[in-house]
Amino acid sequence: MIELEDLTKRYGDKLAVDGLSFTVRPGTVTGFLGPNGAGKSTTMRMVLGLDAPTRGDVRIEGKHYGELQEPLHSIGALLEAKGVHGGRRAYDHLLCMAQSNGIPERRVGEVLEMVGLHDVARKRPKGFSLGMGQRLGIAAALLGDPRILMFDEPVNGLDPEGIHWIRTLMQQLAREGRTVFVSSHLMSEMAQTAEHLVVIGQGRLLADTSMSQFIAENSRTHVRVRTPEPERMLDVLVEAGLRPATAADGALEVDGSEAPRIGELAAANQVVLHELSTQRASLEEAFMRLTAQSVEYHAYAPGDVQAAVPGGPPGPPAGTAAPPQGGQAPPGGQAPPAWGENWRKGRRG
Numbered sequence: 402m403i404e405l406e407d408l409t410k411r412y413g414d415k416l417a418v419d420g421l422s423f424t425v426r427p428g429t430v431t432g433f434l435g436p437n438g439a440g441k442s443t444t445m446r447m448v449l450g451l452d453a454p455t456r457g458d459v460r461i462e463g464k465h466y467g468e469l470q471e472p473l474h475s476i477g478a479l480l481e482a483k484g485v486h487g488g489r490r491a492y493d494h495l496l497c498m499a500q501s502n503g504i505p506e507r508r509v510g511e512v513l514e515m516v517g518l519h520d521v522a523r524k525r526p527k528g529f530s531l532g533m534g535q536r537l538g539i540a541a542a543l544l545g546d547p548r549i550l551m552f553d554e555p556v557n558g559l560d561p562e563g564i565h566w567i568r569t570l571m572q573q574l575a576r577e578g579r580t581v582f583v584s585s586h587l588m589s590e591m592a593q594t595a596e597h598l599v600v601i602g603q604g605r606l607l608a609d610t611s612m613s614q615f616i617a618e619n620s621r622t623h624v625r626v627r628t629p630e631p632e633r634m635l636d637v638l639v640e641a642g643l644r645p646a647t648a649a650d651g652a653l654e655v656d657g658s659e660a661p662r663i664g665e666l667a668a669a670n671q672v673v674l675h676e677l678s679t680q681r682a683s684l685e686e687a688f689m690r691l692t693a694q695s696v697e698y699h700a701y702a703p704g705d706v707q708a709a710v711p712g713g714p715p716g717p718p719a720g721t722a723a724p725p726q727g728g729q730a731p732p733g734g735q736a737p738p739a740w741g742e743n744w745r746k747g748r749r750g
């Protein structure tokens with residue numbers, strides 16, 4: 402179990418982590434989500450005692466990291482795979498870690514086998530691909546057979562087979578009763594991996610909830626209707642007290658209604674339908690909706706007009722410059738100061 406209480410980190414003027422309080426529990430994969438710069442890595446570094454909190458506290462099984470007798474047996478972490486000494490053979494790198502933590506040498510072979518690096522154990526990591534580097538970092542995290550595992554963006558650089566492998570590994574570790582805490586900005590990946598979610602934006606806690614509840618609470622389910630008679634159908638829906646919107650492709654979208662009811666209305670009014678479908682938001686959409694107010698950096702390409710999310714993420718803050726001549730407004734209808742450049746959002750979520 403990892404417990405955070407009012408955990409706060411300030412770097413000069415920048416409040417990177419702002420009063421985070423939550424508990425990461427054993428037996429489940431907890432996804433740690435947030436837009437770029439939200440404070441995920443800073444939080445994880447504080448868990449490991451690599452950064453000192455400005456305020457608040459974080460404990461691993463009731464203790465600060467520095468108080469753990471044998472830290473690798475309590476918590477294994479993958480922060481940055483490239484932190485490995487490139488010139489030392491993979492086996493020797495792990496052996497060195499094992500020896501300094503009282504871990505028997507046979508465990509080195511075991512973890513290399515587990516992560517699929519057995520055949521390259523005698524090779525130097527400087528020749529490793531990004532994916533192999535990630536695997537070596539994961540082997541190091543597993544070395545002490547820890548009860549808690551913490552991975553910062555573990556699927557970065559992995560191919561689909563590698564992503565599948567790490568997903569299965571994390572779920573297996575959780576099933577064994579371990580605490581698994583994993584950060585990612587890949588929502589679709591997290592949707593398949595985590596059962597519980599902690600979402601932060603600009604250092605603040607936005608959600609601490611189960612995956613299913615998170616999607617239900619932060620996403621939009623709507624009914625999509627395509628008809629060759631959109632104007633008639635619009636009238637039918639409005640007369641029935643519904644508030645349809647017209648999508649970019651001309652389809653009608655109706656929030657807060659059931660597809661069977663709309664089908665019955667169409668039948669009763671003899672309107673031909675080409676499509677009647679319930680659209681459920683994905684985790685990606687739920688995440689974008691929740692964090693839209695706290696995204697720190699946005700980038701827009703010239704010609705971006707279509708919102709990625711139904712309803713669209715908010716545009717840049719009020720007061721930013723008008724789009725350049727010939728340009729179109731980004732989602733939200735306002736323009737960033739310059740196309741192709743990131744802009745920093747001034748207000749807090």
Ligand SMILES: Nc1ncnc2c1ncn2[C@@H]1O[C@H](COP(=O)(O)OP(=O)(O)OP(=O)(O)O)[C@@H](O)[C@H]1O
Nearest residue numbers: 412415417435436437438439440441442443444586
């Ligand atoms: N050592 C540091 N000195 C100054 N500012 C820092 C430092 N480390 C992080 N920050 C700032 O703190 C904020 C949070 O950074 P952090 O790396 O924790 O975010 P993150 O959620 O992990 O982002 P990403 O998804 O992009 O990795 C950012 O604005 C970052 O620029």
